[in-house]
Amino acid sequence: MAQRLHNKLKTFRLGGVHPDDMKLTAHVGIEPLPLPHAVSIPIVQHIGAPAKIVVQVGDPVKTGQIIATQEGFVSSNIHASVSGTVTQIHNVMDSSGFKHTAVDIQRDGDVWEEDIDCSEKLVEEITLERDAIIRKIMEKGVVGMGGAAFPSHVKLRVPEGKHVDHLIINGVECEPYLTADHRLMLERAKELLVGIRILKKALGVDTAIIGIENNKQDAIELLDKLVKDEPGITVEALEVQYPQGSEKQLIQALLNREVPSGGLPADVGVIVHNVGTAVAIYEAVQKNKPLIERVVTVSGKEVKRPANFLVRIGTPVIDLMIAAGGVPDHTGKIISGGPMMGKAIADLNVPVAKGMSGLLVIPEDEAKRAESYNCVHCGKCIEVCPMGLEPYRLLLLSKKGNSERSKEEHILDCIECGSCAFVCPSNRPILDYIRLGKTQVRKIKKA
Amino acid sequence: MSSTLYTVSASPHIHTTLTIPQIMRGVIIAMLPALAFSVYTFGISSLYITLLAVLFCMLIEYVIVRFMLNKPATLYDGSAIITGMLLAFNVPTNLPWHIVLIGAIVAVGIGKLSFGGLGNNPFNPALVGRVFLLVSFPVEMTSWPVAVRSLSLDATTSATPLGILKDGLKEGETVNALMAQMPSYTDFFFGFQGGSLGEMSAFAILLGLIYMLVRKIITWHIPVSMLGTIFIMTGIFWLVDPSRYADPVFHLLTGGIMLGAVFMATDYVTSPFTHKGMLVFGAGIGVITVLIRLFGSYPEGVSFAILIMNAFVPLINRYAKPPRYGQVNSKKQNPQPAKV
Numbered sequence: 001m002a003q004r005l006h007n008k009l010k011t012f013r014l015g016g017v018h019p020d021d022m023k024l025t026a027h028v029g030i031e032p033l034p035l036p037h038a039v040s041i042p043i044v045q046h047i048g049a050p051a052k053i054v055v056q057v058g059d060p061v062k063t064g065q066i067i068a069t070q071e072g073f074v075s076s077n078i079h080a081s082v083s084g085t086v087t088q089i090h091n092v093m094d095s096s097g098f099k100h101t102a103v104d105i106q107r108d109g110d111v112w113e114e115d116i117d118c119s120e121k122l123v124e125e126i127t128l129e130r131d132a133i134i135r136k137i138m139e140k141g142v143v144g145m146g147g148a149a150f151p152s153h154v155k156l157r158v159p160e161g162k163h164v165d166h167l168i169i170n171g172v173e174c175e176p177y178l179t180a181d182h183r184l185m186l187e188r189a190k191e192l193l194v195g196i197r198i199l200k201k202a203l204g205v206d207t208a209i210i211g212i213e214n215n216k217q218d219a220i221e222l223l224d225k226l227v228k229d230e231p232g233i234t235v236e237a238l239e240v241q242y243p244q245g246s247e248k249q250l251i252q253a254l255l256n257r258e259v260p261s262g263g264l265p266a267d268v269g270v271i272v273h274n275v276g277t278a279v280a281i282y283e284a285v286q287k288n289k290p291l292i293e294r295v296v297t298v299s300g301k302e303v304k305r306p307a308n309f310l311v312r313i314g315t316p317v318i319d320l321m322i323a324a325g326g327v328p329d330h331t332g333k334i335i336s337g338g339p340m341m342g343k344a345i346a347d348l349n350v351p352v353a354k355g356m357s358g359l360l361v362i363p364e365d366e367a368k369r370a371e372s373y374n375c376v377h378c379g380k381c382i383e384v385c386p387m388g389l390e391p392y393r394l395l396l397l398s399k400k401g402n403s404e405r406s407k408e409e410h411i412l413d414c415i416e417c418g419s420c421a422f423v424c425p426s427n428r429p430i431l432d433y434i435r436l437g438k439t440q441v442r443k444i445k446k447a
Numbered sequence: 448m449s450s451t452l453y454t455v456s457a458s459p460h461i462h463t464t465l466t467i468p469q470i471m472r473g474v475i476i477a478m479l480p481a482l483a484f485s486v487y488t489f490g491i492s493s494l495y496i497t498l499l500a501v502l503f504c505m506l507i508e509y510v511i512v513r514f515m516l517n518k519p520a521t522l523y524d525g526s527a528i529i530t531g532m533l534l535a536f537n538v539p540t541n542l543p544w545h546i547v548l549i550g551a552i553v554a555v556g557i558g559k560l561s562f563g564g565l566g567n568n569p570f571n572p573a574l575v576g577r578v579f580l581l582v583s584f585p586v587e588m589t590s591w592p593v594a595v596r597s598l599s600l601d602a603t604t605s606a607t608p609l610g611i612l613k614d615g616l617k618e619g620e621t622v623n624a625l626m627a628q629m630p631s632y633t634d635f636f637f638g639f640q641g642g643s644l645g646e647m648s649a650f651a652i653l654l655g656l657i658y659m660l661v662r663k664i665i666t667w668h669i670p671v672s673m674l675g676t677i678f679i680m681t682g683i684f685w686l687v688d689p690s691r692y693a694d695p696v697f698h699l700l701t702g703g704i705m706l707g708a709v710f711m712a713t714d715y716v717t718s719p720f721t722h723k724g725m726l727v728f729g730a731g732i733g734v735i736t737v738l739i740r741l742f743g744s745y746p747e748g749v750s751f752a753i754l755i756m757n758a759f760v761p762l763i764n765r766y767a768k769p770p771r772y773g774q775v776n777s778k779k780q781n782p783q784p785a786k787v
Binding site: 346 | 451452453454455456457458459460461462463465466467469470524563564565566567666715716717718719720721722725768769770771772773774
């Protein structure tokens with residue numbers, strides 16, 4: 001261990017930036033948030049089709065009861081996160097800024113479904129077989145907890161003709177401020193390892209690598225100690241560099257494999273899951289517990305009591321802000337997720353969703369973008385692009401609406417990490433235009 | 448229910464602290480050692496010419512942008528200051544003020560603003576001004592004051608080492624004989640030689656280079672490729688015939704090569720985007736410079752070389768692509784595990 005730390009740390013091949021990591025809550029333990037009076041649970045919290053609501057207004061529900069079932073393969077079940085009565089089914093604005101149907105539940109105590117094991121006891125023995133595991137993960141509504149919220153069971157069904165030989169567990173957490181995964185690795189390490197074993201069994205792979213950025217020494221040391229006698233799981237320290245936690249970059253850093261353009265990690269024999277997802281999978285498979293709560297980091301320079309809260313899904317964001325010492329004066333912007341890729345939310349009634357890893361409070365004077373100047377051809381956007389694209393060129397092409405050329409310049413390879421816009425000295429809205437260009441290209445693809 | 452609506456914008460929500468005005472300030476700081484050295488060797492007239500050029504460039508930018516283009520003034524970006532300093536660095540310290548003014552008008556007005564301002568100019572504005580002056584006022588532009596190493600305003604004129612070499616070779620003298628008339632390489636390195644205001648001291652310019660590299664304002668690619676090409680190319684000629692061609696160290700330390708490699712060729716706007724492109728660009732400048740120095744009629748060719756390569760930048764940008772993720776033959780790089 002000590003020796004490895006002195007070796008050159010692994011990292012990805014191209015580009016990358018170094019924003020201040022600002023991990024204010026790295027040493028703040030996970031704290032359960034008091035149960036909310038009411039929750040509002042959107043039926044779209046994942047990538048894919050909205051779930052179909054199976055409860056009606058007035059129905060009593062228990063904590064963990066299914067309230068919406070998945071529609072189609074790429075979708076996810078939704079469960080009640082508190083017990084009480086369904087009061088309303090209506091459209092609410094969620095953290096994406098769009099209105100989606102949500103089920104409101106007025107809480108009345110906290111009565112759980114009988115088949116859920118609420119004890120603290122660690123269940124190590126994995127009794128279920130491969131298919132049963134995947135079915136269980138699907139049933140319990142587990143989605144990727146790193147931010148994108150892709151239904152986990154879909155990733156576990158490896159397409160025909162592809163062979164997966166490595167499982168990568170993403171504990172990188174390269175976004176500044178966020179510490180939810182860091183705390184999970186420290187406080188739920190044993191559950192995490194069982195979760196990894198379950199994933200290995202479900203995928204039929206022998207090798208799992210936990211990739212952790214080197215600014216989380218305590219987590220690296222703890223997990224390294226725990227996996228010492230466990231064949232087939234290793235811990236790998238990675239250089240602190242954004243976007244280390246991006247799936248494609250992480251695969252490149254750890255295994256020196258590059259996912260082909262337009263392809264999936266499975267094309268190079270890898271499946272990547274987030275540490276939060278692995279813990280959720282442990283709970284789903286071993287404890288029968290659906291994904292009804294998650295850890296959310298509440299942070300920001302001005303926040304009085306930055307914290308890592310264990311929060312029930314559907315809790316309004318305002319509850320978290322109050323628990324963190326209230327909304328600071330002169331707050332300009334509130335972000336769901338990290339500062340590099342998170343989404344700004346307009347008001348505090350937005351409910352916590354499965355993919356919300358953090359709430360970041362930005363003061364007024366930093367909330368608005370600074371003036372932008374002409375491009376001075378410094379080439380910094382190219383230097384930092386982890387996909388090796390030419391962001392300045394993509395901006396110009398998107399601005400002109402030249403989608404044919406944008407496509408030739410591989411605009412669809414862009415992972416929207418924001419490094420180009422972060423580094424641009426002229427403060428040009430590069431990523432905004434690239435997003436526009438991507439929709440232009442997708443339009444011609446459809447047509 | 449709270450009714451406050453917060454700012455909504457797309458990610459990323461944070462931004463680096465290295466912005467255009469800061470980069471410009473960094474470049475200005477990097478040029479200060481060379482300026483200070485020039486004041487030390489040529490006297491206070493260095494400072495006078497530099498301030499004059501900066502003032503004229505800023506004034507012309509303000510007047511044109513504000514009153515001819517009717518736009519808000521763009522002085523905040525600091526680029527006019529840099530153009531002014533670079534223009535001053537490229538002229539003799541005894542240049543009359545009205546010529547400096549003409550240089551500033553050409554540099555800022557024609558070299559930069561006629562193309563649409565900072566970021567749109569294909570040619571390095573200071574060099575456009577400099578070359579315009581060189582062909583319009585050949586006598587004034589090549590009457591180099593002797594390094595006086597004092598703070599006096601008077602100075603007599605003398606030829607530059609490159610001028611001595613070129614004229615001497617024309618008259619059939621050998622390199623060795625000519626070298627005997629010149630200061631030592633140590634003097635060259637620190638800057639005790641005739642020449643333009645800011646180009647004599649390789650040492651002071653290298654200090655600026657180190658500063659800009661540390662601050663990550665520029666990368667090593669252009670200076671290294673340009674200086675390397677010049678070293679190798681003049682080295683080959685020197686090995687072939689040392690009596691007719693000066694050695695590579697002489698070439699690197701004299702004339703405007705250091706100034707060109709560090710401050711002129713690395714200008715963001717007029718150099719390529721990618722590292723690969725920068726290497727090609729620097730090498731091109733090196734080759735053209737050497738050809739002009741060895742076979743052209745001018746003793747020095749850095750300015751022309753940079754301007755010529757500036758014209759190739761769009762072409763270089765088109766072909767010098769960065770390495771892409773997943774571009775390498777994926778089968779070769781990612782050995783697929785055996786099918787089970």
